[in-house]
Amino acid sequence: MDGKAGGAAVIEVAGLTKRYGGRTVLDGVTFTVGRGEIFGLLGPNGAGKTTTVECAEGLRRPDGGTVRVLGLDPAAGGPELRERVGVQLQETGLPSSLKFGEALALYASFYRAPRDVRALLADWGLEELRGRRYGKLSGGQKQRVHIALALVGGPEVVFLDELTTGLDPQARRATWDLVRRVRAGGVTVVLVSHFMDEVQELCDRVAVLDGGRIVAAGTPGELVERAGGASSVRFRLRGDLDPAALPAVLAAVPEVTGVERDGRAVTVTGTGDLATAVTAALARADVVVADLRIDRRTLDDAYLALTGRPLDDDA
Numbered sequence: 001m002d003g004k005a006g007g008a009a010v011i012e013v014a015g016l017t018k019r020y021g022g023r024t025v026l027d028g029v030t031f032t033v034g035r036g037e038i039f040g041l042l043g044p045n046g047a048g049k050t051t052t053v054e055c056a057e058g059l060r061r062p063d064g065g066t067v068r069v070l071g072l073d074p075a076a077g078g079p080e081l082r083e084r085v086g087v088q089l090q091e092t093g094l095p096s097s098l099k100f101g102e103a104l105a106l107y108a109s110f111y112r113a114p115r116d117v118r119a120l121l122a123d124w125g126l127e128e129l130r131g132r133r134y135g136k137l138s139g140g141q142k143q144r145v146h147i148a149l150a151l152v153g154g155p156e157v158v159f160l161d162e163l164t165t166g167l168d169p170q171a172r173r174a175t176w177d178l179v180r181r182v183r184a185g186g187v188t189v190v191l192v193s194h195f196m197d198e199v200q201e202l203c204d205r206v207a208v209l210d211g212g213r214i215v216a217a218g219t220p221g222e223l224v225e226r227a228g229g230a231s232s233v234r235f236r237l238r239g240d241l242d243p244a245a246l247p248a249v250l251a252a253v254p255e256v257t258g259v260e261r262d263g264r265a266v267t268v269t270g271t272g273d274l275a276t277a278v279t280a281a282l283a284r285a286d287v288v289v290a291d292l293r294i295d296r297r298t299l300d301d302a303y304l305a306l307t308g309r310p311l312d313d314d315a
C-alpha cells in the first residue's frame, strides 16, 4: 500500500511540476487520495504544499504533469468542480464587519445545491455566532466559520490549509474533532499541515513534501516504520540470568534488530510491535526485568530521518 489510496481515487496527481520565474518549486509530485480519506500534506515552509493544493483547486496552472480531482482537470476551470470541491478561506478573506450569518448566506448563493444553512449552523454549533461580526470572533471560532463556509456548497472533497496555526491547544483539539466530523459526513479531506501531532492524530495517509518533491508517502505508522526502526525497549535485568545469555533469549524474536548491554542495563532496538514481542520472549524464558521503558519513534523522528532535518527547522 506504499503511498496508494485505499478507496477509489478522488484526487490523482502525477508528475506535477510548477515553476515560478524559472525556479522549479514542484518537481514531479505524484500522489493519490482515496474517497473518504483524511490525507495530509506535510512539509516545512516553502516545500510546495500550498502550490500543490492550489493546482488541485484550479487556482494555479501546472507547468507539467496531470492533476485530476473527481476525474476532472481543475485547470480547465469548469463549473462542476467548483460545485463539488470545498476550499477553506484564509484568515484575511472576509471583511471584519460582515456578520457570519450573512457570509454563510452569501456563500450558499454561489452554489446550485447548497447545504441548508440552518441545518449547517445547528450541525456545527454555530447558531450563537450567526449575528456576530467576523472581526469579533476568536481564532477558534473563525476556524469553525471557515470550515462551515468550505462546506456550505455540500462538497465531496474539502481542502483545509494550516487549519490550526495560531490556535491554543484546546481550540486545536476542538478543530481536529470538527475535521473528523467532516470525514464522518462522507467528505474526503486534504489537510495541509506542518504539525506532526496533527498529522499523526488525524490523517489516514500522509505525503511528505520537501523541496518540491514527495520524499515519502504512506500511513503515519508506515512512515515511522520505514524511517528505520519503530522503537526501543530498555530494562534492567533482575534475578540470576547472566546478561551474556540474553541475546540467545531474544535471538528468535523477528522484531529485534539489536541488543546492547551495559552491566545489567539492556537496550533492545527493533521494529513492529517490539515491546509486546520482547516482553513475551522474556516471560517465556522466565527472565525477570525491572524499570521497563518503551521509547516509541514518532513521525518527528521519521521526518528527520527522511529529510535530514526537523520539521520546525526553516533555515
Ligand SMILES: Nc1ncnc2c1ncn2[C@@H]1O[C@H](COP(=O)(O)OP(=O)(O)OP(=O)(O)O)[C@@H](O)[C@H]1O
Pocket (backbone or CB within 6 Å): 020, 021, 025, 043, 044, 045, 046, 047, 048, 049, 050, 051, 052, 194
Ligand atoms: N506566486 C509566487 N511567485 C513566486 N514564487 C512563489 C509564489 N508562490 C509561492 N512561491 C514560492 O514557491 C515555493 C513553494 O511555496 P508554497 O507556498 O507552495 O510552499 P508551502 O509548502 O505551502 O509553504 P508554507 O508552509 O510557507 O505555506 C516557495 O519557495 C515560495 O516562495
